[in-house]
Amino acid sequence: xxxxxxxxKYLVAVTGSEKILICEQYLGHNAMYWYxxxxxxxxxxxxxxxxxxxxxxxxxSSRFQPQSSKKNHLDLQITALKPxxxxxxxxxxxQAPWEQFFGPGTRLTVL
Amino acid sequence: xxQVQQSPASLVLQEGENAELQCNFxxxxxxxxxxxxxxxxxxxxxxxxxxxxxxxxxxxxTTVIKERRSSLHISSSxxxxxxxxxxxxxxxxxxxxxxxxxxxxxxx
Numbered sequence: 001x002x003x004x005x006x007x008x009k010y011l012v013a014v015t016g017s018e019k020i021l022i023c024e025q026y027l028g029h030n031a032m033y034w035y036x037x038x039x040x041x042x043x044x045x046x047x048x049x050x051x052x053x054x055x056x057x058x059x060x061s062s063r064f065q066p067q068s069s070k071k072n073h074l075d076l077q078i079t080a081l082k083p084x085x086x087x088x089x090x091x092x093x094x095q096a097p098w099e100q101f102f103g104p105g106t107r108l109t110v111l
Numbered sequence: 112x113x114q115v116q117q118s119p120a121s122l123v124l125q126e127g128e129n130a131e132l133q134c135n136f137x138x139x140x141x142x143x144x145x146x147x148x149x150x151x152x153x154x155x156x157x158x159x160x161x162x163x164x165x166x167x168x169x170x171x172x173t174t175v176i177k178e179r180r181s182s183l184h185i186s187s188s189x190x191x192x193x194x195x196x197x198x199x200x201x202x203x204x205x206x207x208x209x210x211x212x213x214x215x216x217x218x219x
Contacts, residue, residue, distance in 0.1 A: 056204035099159035
């Protein structure tokens with residue numbers, strides 16, 4: 001059974017639209033994270049949450065908004081989508097400050 | 112400059128050969144984590160290693176904080192080891208800073 005679920009697996013959006021990427025973890029962890037992987041770039045940290053509170057935000061744009069409705073959920077809302085936002089978005093979790101485990105990713109393409 | 116540098120960028124081995132992957136970092140860290148990224152993109156955690164040496168099957172990870180380096184040794188490589196190996200240093204707030212990775216191809 002997958003312990004970290006990300007939905008959808010693939011997502012195609014048009015420029016200017018808004019999308020929500022879903023992440024749920026069933027590992028009982030207290031910290032959750034979002035990362036982004038674009039072509040030819042290293043995996044890039046975006047946000048970290050601990051006990052549903054924002055700990056760190058390295059995303060320059062306010063178009064990216066994490067949303068934590070439950071302890072084991074951390075969704076990512078992206079507004080006014082741009083082609084540069086095309087990437088694979090990974091959710092991760094840990095029993096902070098320990099080892100992080102990653103979800104399978106959502107591959108977003110913005111046309 | 113990049114805080115985490117991995118070498119080599121790519122490596123081709125014959126099955127059965129050993130591999131040594133290096134990770135050097137330029138900033139202080141809480142820990143080092145090694146991942147295997149499958150060709151489909153998903154990441155598998157191999158080691159969480161703040162310092163010293165850890166073993167898991169044919170894999171060995173060594174982190175030497177004073178020298179700001181970590182290594183991943185793969186012994187008796189198999190074709191199924193092919194893929195990308197990523198190291199990441201853990202800073203404060205749990206943030207992982209990744210290197211660009213080493214792409215390993217093991218030929219039969």
